[in-house]
Amino acid sequence: MLLFKRISVVGAGLIGGSILLAAKKRNISAQFSCWSHSPASLAFWSNLGWVNGHTSLKDSVKDADLVIIATPVDKIGETFVSLAPFLKPGCLITDVGSIKGAVLKAASVLPPSVNFIGSHPMAGSEKAGARNAHADLFENRFCFITPGPHDPADSVQKIEQFWQSLGSKTFLCSAEKHDEIVAAISHTPHASAAALILAVKNLPGFKPAAVGAGLKDSTRIAAGEENLWVGILLANATHVAQGLKEVEKQTAELRTIIERGDAAALSKILAAARIARQSLDQTHE
C-alpha cells in the first residue's frame, strides 16, 4: 500500500539500504531517493534503477514526504543540522539510531514545519554495508517508536504504519524509557561480550584451536564495528554503566559461591540463570 510519495534514506548502508529494499518490495512509496557518503554504495543503489542516489544532501531530500536518517548514531546530530534548511514543510522525519534520548535532543535543530519521530528497529548484523542489505531485515523484528509528548497523533500513527508495513512489531515508549530498555537487552550484553573475550584471551589456558560454539556464540556480538559502538555506549553511558555494575555484582557473587564450594547455592543460581534464559525463547507478544 502506498503510504508516501517519496521516501528518502540518508545513509544507505545495511539498515538504510534494507529500508529501501523492504519499502520497494512492499510498495510503500512511489519514489525512492538516497544519500550515502560512500561512492560505492551510491553506485550500488543507483544501478538498481529505481533509487535516485545523490551526493548532495539537499538533492536527496527534495520533495520527500518521509526522510529516514540511517547514518551512524554519533553522526545523526550533524546530519540534522545539514538537512534542516532543505526539508519540505510538513514532511515526516525519523531515524534508526540505537539511542533515542540524545537523538531527540539533537532533533531540536529541525524546523517547526517538519515532524520528527524517532524509531529504532531491533535489526542488524555484524556485516555492515549496502551489499549486506536485504528486504526482509525488519520482518518480525521489534521496532521502538519514541514520540515526544507533543507530537501529533497522526504523525505517530504514520510512522507506526510505516514500520508495520515493513513487517516489524512496533512498540511506543519515551526516548528515555527506550534507552533504559536497550541498555539492558543490547548495550550491556555488547559491552559484556567484549569484556568476556578480552578476559578469556588473557587467561593462561586460552587455546583458540579448542574453542567451540559456546564461547563463539557468547562473544559473537563483540565482533561489531567499534566506532559504531563507541557512539552508542557513550550516548547511553549512565544506563550502560549501571548494567555493567550489575554484571560485575552477579559475576562476583557466582565466583564467591564457586570459591567456597557451595554446591547448593551454585545449583540455585545456575537454575535461576537457566530459567531466565529459557524464558527468552518462550516470549511471544
Add this chain to the structure above:
Amino acid sequence: MLLFKRISVVGAGLIGGSILLAAKKRNISAQFSCWSHSPASLAFWSNLGWVNGHTSLKDSVKDADLVIIATPVDKIGETFVSLAPFLKPGCLITDVGSIKGAVLKAASVLPPSVNFIGSHPMAGSEKAGARNAHADLFENRFCFITPGPHDPADSVQKIEQFWQSLGSKTFLCSAEKHDEIVAAISHTPHASAAALILAVKNLPGFKPAAVGAGLKDSTRIAAGEENLWVGILLANATHVAQGLKEVEKQTAELRTIIERGDAAALSKILAAARIARQSLDQTHE
C-alpha cells in the same frame, strides 16, 4: 576399521549414545554394550538390535576391551568404584568428563591390570539424552586426551586412534593443563553467561519481548542443565574463579572508560575485543 572387539559405554545419554552411533557407523567395534540408569534410554538402545543394554554394571563391561565412562562428571568417581571389580584385565578405560584432574585422581581406585586414559571430546548440546544422540557429533571436533606420565604409549595411541576414527581432532596434554584450558574456553564463559542473564534480568529496563539475537546468543549456554554444571564448575573451581576475576576486571575497566566518556580508550578496547573475537573464526589447526 575394527579397533576393538567389544566397546562398552557406561552412561548412554547424549555423549555416550553418540559414541555408540559413531563407532557403529564407522565399524570400529564388533560388539557394543551399554549401561544406563534410565530404563527409557536402555530400551531405546536395546531396540536398535546391535547394542546389548544392561541394568547391571558388571554385565555391561563383561568382555569389553574398551570401556567409556560417560556418566555426569560428578558421578565418574563412584562409577570407577562400582566398576573396578568387573573390568577385564588389559582393557582400556576412558571417560568423557569435562574435568580431567579430578577424574585422574578418582581413577586411582581402578585395578593396575587395566589402563585408564582420560578423554574430553568438545562436543555436546543443550539437548541432553539418548534421543538427541547422533553419529556425527564428534566429526571435526576437538578432543583432549590426557595421559599420565607413566601410561603406556600403545594405550595412548589406541585412544587417540579411537577418537580420530570418530572424526575428532585429538590433542594430548596433562590433566592439569586440560583443566586450565577448559576453564578459559568453556567454564568461565558458561559462568559469565549465567551472570549476564541474571544481571540483565535485574535491570529496570529488562523487556523480554524486545530481546534479539544478540542477548540470546550471548547467554545461550546459560540454559544448560544446572546439576551437570555444578559438578564441572566446582571440580575446576580454582581455574574458574581465576577466570571470573579476570572477567570482573575487564568489565570494571570497560565500565570506568564509559563512565569517564573516554571515546579513544573505548574505541581501542572495543577494537581489541573485535579482533580477538574475529580471530576465533580464523583458527584452523
